[in-house]
Amino acid sequence: MSWSPKSWRNRPAAQMPDYPDPEALGRVEARLAAAPPLTKVADIMHLRAQLARVASGRAFLIQGGDCAESFAEFGSDKVRTTFNLLLKMGAILRAGGYGEVVHLARIAGQFAKPRSSPSETIDGVTLPSYRGDAVNGPAFDEASRIPDPRRLLDAHRQAQVTIDLLKAYAAAAYADLPEINRDVGSNEPARPVSLFTSHEALLLNYEQALTRFDEASERWWALSGHMIWIGDRTRQLDGAHVEFASGIANPIGLKCGPNLEPDALLRLIDRLDPDNRPGRLVLIGRFGAANVGDRLPELMRVTLREGRAAIWSIDPMHGNTRSLGGFKTRLVQDIMAEVSAFFEVAAAENVHPGGVHLEMTGADVTECLGGSVKMSEEDLPRRYLTLCDPRLNRTQALDVASTIARLLRQ
Ligand code: PEP
Ligand code: MN
Numbered sequence: 139m140s141w142s143p144k145s146w147r148n149r150p151a152a153q154m155p156d157y158p159d160p161e162a163l164g165r166v167e168a169r170l171a172a173a174p175p176l177t178k179v180a181d182i183m184h185l186r187a188q189l190a191r192v193a194s195g196r197a198f199l200i201q202g203g204d205c206a207e208s209f210a211e212f213g214s215d216k217v218r219t220t221f222n223l224l225l226k227m228g229a230i231l232r233a234g235g236y237g238e239v240v241h242l243a244r245i246a247g248q249f250a251k252p253r254s255s256p257s258e259t260i261d262g263v264t265l266p267s268y269r270g271d272a273v274n275g276p277a278f279d280e281a282s283r284i285p286d287p288r289r290l291l292d293a294h295r296q297a298q299v300t301i302d303l304l305k306a307y308a309a310a311a312y313a314d315l316p317e318i319n320r321d322v323g324s325n326e327p328a329r330p331v332s333l334f335t336s337h338e339a340l341l342l343n344y345e346q347a348l349t350r351f352d353e354a355s356e357r358w359w360a361l362s363g364h365m366i367w368i369g370d371r372t373r374q375l376d377g378a379h380v381e382f383a384s385g386i387a388n389p390i391g392l393k394c395g396p397n398l399e400p401d402a403l404l405r406l407i408d409r410l411d412p413d414n415r416p417g418r419l420v421l422i423g424r425f426g427a428a429n430v431g432d433r434l435p436e437l438m439r440v441t442l443r444e445g446r447a448a449i450w451s452i453d454p455m456h457g458n459t460r461s462l463g464g465f466k467t468r469l470v471q472d473i474m475a476e477v478s479a480f481f482e483v484a485a486a487e488n489v490h491p492g493g494v495h496l497e498m499t500g501a502d503v504t505e506c507l508g509g510s511v512k513m514s515e516e517d518l519p520r521r522y523l524t525l526c527d528p529r530l531n532r533t534q535a536l537d538v539a540s541t542i543a544r545l546l547r548q
Pocket of ligand 1: 205252338368369370371393424456527
């Protein structure tokens with residue numbers, strides 16, 4: 139069976155919404171297919187080239203942003219603070235002597251969430267789970283939780299505005315960089331920065347509608363973002379998400395959780411990167427601080443043994459979620475522990491520790507605990523704003539960047 143932008147429809151698709159009105163979905167898909175693409179092939183190729191330098195051990199990837207972008211919390215400040223945070227984290231790594239950093243935001247499309255449970259019960263009332271603003275609403279009432287395809291149009295519009303803002307800030311950041319560099323004690327001259335966008339490619343109706351054929355490269359590209367990734371719950375070898383991602387030319391991320399076996403990983407790499415092209419595939423481990431030392435070595439060993447060009451990155455968030463006082467939270471010490479273990483295992487296996495994948499925000503939230511801000515369980519309700527998973531706040535994210543800078547120097 140040959141690949142096409144719609145060939146995923148012949149495969150089982152996990153975690154996709156059940157739309158009550160398929161005709162309304164069809165109308166939305168037609169509108170998205172006629173809309174201008176959000177990203178350009180040339181920019182995606184630029185990211186591919188930068189990631190190829192990560193693959194060869196000459197650069198480090200910082201990927202980060204919200205767990206779930208929000209329609210309600212959107213504004214230019216939000217985009218600007220995320221942008222500046224990524225830039226500052228990059229400056230911390232460069233000030234630590236690490237030359238090349240690739241900045242990749244979880245933004246402009248990160249609106250859909252896989253969930254571990256299809257429903258949620260509060261005070262004896264059971265409703266379908268919230269699945270991200272592109273699918274349904276976060277409010278705990280029946281009407282909000284019905285999947286509405288028109289939300290895909292709102293997500294697309296917000297993504298477009300976000301990308302326009304990022305372009306404006308990229309130009310302005312060129313001017314701001316001397317100040318950021320001075321803050322972190324670096325005297326490097328400012329140079330243009332490229333900030334790329336990424337999101338989980340969960341909603342394949344949306345992704346298909348924004349996938350376009352490029353005559354010059356003779357390839358299909360997902361023009362919903364620069365990089366897209368496959369989540370840990372949707373990486374079935376014969377499933378719809380792997381099928382879709384296998385045929386597009388963008389860089390692809392693959393979340394690798396604790397139950398991924400080495401053979402299964404190699405088969406996934408065969409599907410997603412059969413030509414073994416540097417910069418095509420980013421393997422994003424997310425095991426938890428307690429499991430990374432058990433699970434990661436054999437996975438790294440097989441990719442090295444088979445000569446795979448795929449980048450290894452670490453997501454120290456999703457394996458370290460815990461519940462405290464009724465809130466989902468994460469401890470900075472667990473996050474740091476998983477990052478440190480990642481560097482240790484990579485050194486032992488002779489693999490380049492290529493990047494980090496974080497849930498974080500430039501805002502002053504109280505969702506994760508620890509780091510150089512003193513916070514305890516009682517502080518969690520104060521500014522707990524995330525729609526889904528707990529994010530590092532600005533200070534905590536900079537703490538993690540400082541730890542990474544130290545690990546990269548060793
Ligand atoms: C996420 O990145 O928000 C996510 C759901 O991750 P994972 O697929 O690794 O659980
Ligand atoms: Mn998350």
